[in-house]
Amino acid sequence: MFIRSSDELPGVTVLRRFPVPRNFNVSADSRIERGKTWHAPSDATRVKKFEIYRYDPDSGQNPRIETYEVDLDTCGPMVLDALIAIKNDIDPTLTFRRSCREGVCGSCSMNIDGTNWLACTRFISDTAEPATIYPLNHLKVIKDLVPDLTQLFVQYSLIEPWLHTTTPEPEKERLQSPEDRGKVDGFYECILCFCCTSGCPSHWWNGDRFLGPAVLLQSYRWLIDSRDEATGDRLDDLEDPFRLYRCHTILNCTRTCPKQLNPGKAIAAIKKMIVQRRS
Amino acid sequence: MAHDKRPLSPDLQIYRPQLTSVLSISHRVTGIALSVGTLLLVSWLLAAAAGPQAYSTVQGVMHSWLGRVLLFGCTFSFFFHLCNGIRHLVWDAGYGFELRTIYVSGWTVVAASTALTVAAWFSSFVAME
Numbered sequence: 001m002f003i004r005s006s007d008e009l010p011g012v013t014v015l016r017r018f019p020v021p022r023n024f025n026v027s028a029d030s031r032i033e034r035g036k037t038w039h040a041p042s043d044a045t046r047v048k049k050f051e052i053y054r055y056d057p058d059s060g061q062n063p064r065i066e067t068y069e070v071d072l073d074t075c076g077p078m079v080l081d082a083l084i085a086i087k088n089d090i091d092p093t094l095t096f097r098r099s100c101r102e103g104v105c106g107s108c109s110m111n112i113d114g115t116n117w118l119a120c121t122r123f124i125s126d127t128a129e130p131a132t133i134y135p136l137n138h139l140k141v142i143k144d145l146v147p148d149l150t151q152l153f154v155q156y157s158l159i160e161p162w163l164h165t166t167t168p169e170p171e172k173e174r175l176q177s178p179e180d181r182g183k184v185d186g187f188y189e190c191i192l193c194f195c196c197t198s199g200c201p202s203h204w205w206n207g208d209r210f211l212g213p214a215v216l217l218q219s220y221r222w223l224i225d226s227r228d229e230a231t232g233d234r235l236d237d238l239e240d241p242f243r244l245y246r247c248h249t250i251l252n253c254t255r256t257c258p259k260q261l262n263p264g265k266a267i268a269a270i271k272k273m274i275v276q277r278r279s
Numbered sequence: 280m281a282h283d284k285r286p287l288s289p290d291l292q293i294y295r296p297q298l299t300s301v302l303s304i305s306h307r308v309t310g311i312a313l314s315v316g317t318l319l320l321v322s323w324l325l326a327a328a329a330g331p332q333a334y335s336t337v338q339g340v341m342h343s344w345l346g347r348v349l350l351f352g353c354t355f356s357f358f359f360h361l362c363n364g365i366r367h368l369v370w371d372a373g374y375g376f377e378l379r380t381i382y383v384s385g386w387t388v389v390a391a392s393t394a395l396t397v398a399a400w401f402s403s404f405v406a407m408e
């Protein structure tokens with residue numbers, strides 16, 4: 001009930017999803033249909049069901065939910081292991097992004113049991129029966145669990161995530177005190193998995209103009225960097241009805257971050273910076 | 280081109296309701312309910328100004344089963360919006376963003392608005408006796 005850290009699973013389940021029709025407000029092309037079930041071999045003893053969102057751009061068909069029965073004795077402990085087991089042994093057409101398999105690269109972010117997390121750091125034993133796996137929310141799907149992140153990376157480039165300086169280059173590096181360096185702790189660790197942005201209802205409705213939690217967290221990381229000399233320009237760029245202020249403090253971002261960072265806090269701090277520089 | 284027909288992945292239809300999002304949407308819903316509830320209050324005032332007959336008609340509606348449910352909804356909306364509004368003010372000042380604090384303040388809002396609603400109705404029933 002009182003969640004301390006984003007890696008805690010919800011203690012009680014009142015509703016698995018909001019009480020709206022399954023294909024509520026969904027365009028004809030995006031309607032999800034029922035797919036087939038891939039049964040486990042009859043000699044399997046520990047069988048776990050995974051309901052996975054599938055979409056094949058070449059088939060001309062709508063997305064569908066397929067059910068895979070996985071023999072847990074032949075599979076590693078994490079959700080990513082199950083996906084790899086399905087791809088290797090059951091259905092080689094299943095498509096997903098993955099790389100580091102240890103929560104560092106941010107490739108395998110997806111919606112697991114209704115919340116966004118990295119498939120490589122979620123234990124299969126912590127998932128529901130059946131586990132439901134969807135791509136990140138409200139993004140165009142390229143194939144299966146691979147969403148198109150172009151828009152999100154364009155928004156990231158918009159905040160110019162690098163050091164801006166006007167003073168002449170020092171002979172050696174630009175120095176930073178340990179205290180100033182400490183200010184970016186909790187903000188620089190973002191791996192850009194976009195679990196937060198794609199779980200933000202405000203970004204669902206206004207994603208074309210609202211930058212979203214991941215990008216704003218990064219923006220704050222550069223705003224408070226003591227070596228950066230464009231703080232004013234950066235704040236000017238954010239002072240806009242949509243880019244920053246479409247954050248309505250819903251805080252799904254802080255609840256879902258797989259790195260336990262706090263985008264909600266960063267966004268509030270940016271809003272405060274904008275107010276403070278006026279006075 | 281296949282690109283244009285790419286489906287949009289589901290969002291609201293599958294995302295798990297959490298205290299964060301549920302309280303946020305409730306804040307909006309209670310805000311709208313309060314605007315509508317104001318019409319109720321205005322109609323009551325207008326009836327009072329219009330004369331005893333109109334007033335007793337509106338009083339009758341307010342005391343009916345449906346009227347009481349609506350008034351109870353208005354009371355809860357008022358206290359919830361008030362309590363969660365204070366929570367938003369604290370956030371606007373830059374405090375209370377640790378996940379633990381978000382959940383503690385969230386459940387506090389739920390408990391406080393429920394308790395205040397019950398207290399308000401209880402005291403009004405006592406006053407009417």
